Amino acid sequence: MSLTLCMVVKDEINTISTCLEPIIDQVDDIVIIDNGSTDGTVELLQEHYNITPLSGTLEAERCLCKADLRNRVFDEVKTDWILSLDADERLDQKSLKYFHSISHDSDTKGYFGSWINHINDAPPFEDYKLFLFKKGFKKRGLIHENVQIDIREHGYKAEWLEGFHVEHYPETRKLPAKTELYKKRLQCAIKNEPYWVRYHWFLGYMYFQENRWHDAIKHLTYAIHSDARLMPVECLNSMMVLTSIYAKQGLQKETIDTLKIGIILHDKFRYDFEVAINERIKPWIDSAFNYVHENKLDKIIAYRFAR
Incomplete structure (x- = not known):
């Protein structure tokens, strides 16, 4: 099964390499969109990975919605499946090998995996996230966008993928500002929808x-x-x-x-x-x-x- 890694990034020079390195040889293509990096992220992608990211902008009237950029990236995909990751997420090689080894039900359009969150110095805790899905489905929502809603609305299903683990390491220095921004974006989203x-x-x-x-x-x-x-x-x-x-x-x-x-x-x-x-x-x-x-x-x- 062919697979494209899709990402939306901004100022991820400290995280992007550790995201890409373990899996770059296990995906068929990589499509990235950058929305205004000033820290050298774009140059790093071009010089070290031969990836020229698309350029995008988050619109204030859309509550700085990332789904618009993510869906634009998805439209560029030529493969059957999409792997959607953020730069601060880490996927090991075994997880993708397992994905490639299994047979897929025709009604299954996505896969959930274990999402292990490492926040500051607190003990890590587990949640889950839908990381893999078939081309043709879209992220929905002005913030905290996901694909489940689109899959559900079209009458299909997603399944749990045993052995698929993603470690999440958000940058500590970014967390306070990110939290406040998320709150403002949520308030904006509720006002609009x-x-x-x-x-x-x-x-x-x-x-x-x-x-x-x-x-x-x-x-x-x-x-x-x-x-x-x-x-x-x-x-x-x-x-x-x-x-x-x-x-x-x-x-x-x-x-x-x-x-x-x-x-x-x-x-x-x-x-x-x-x-x-x-x-x-x-x-x-x-x-x-x-x-x-x-x-x-x-x-x-x-x-x-x-x-």
């Missing part, structure tokens, strides 16, 4: 991490009461964090009511491909109910998510 549940989930989670519980409750509540067909996991994640907030406040009734919504959502969407591969959600709901019955609300804690 208030119905897009994924924005409310991520902004609610950011507020939760900042202990701004009133603001978090507003957005997470919106998410769990929204139409979850295209974004069921975002609704379930919102339920989990909202439950944790109520539990921290000692609000037993609100905790139980939110968990009941979670059960309804999970039962309704348990056959969705992303809900199906997310093996943590249902056990978490069950354990949270047990803690409520044991009057141990302090034990109800949402697991950590990557942003």
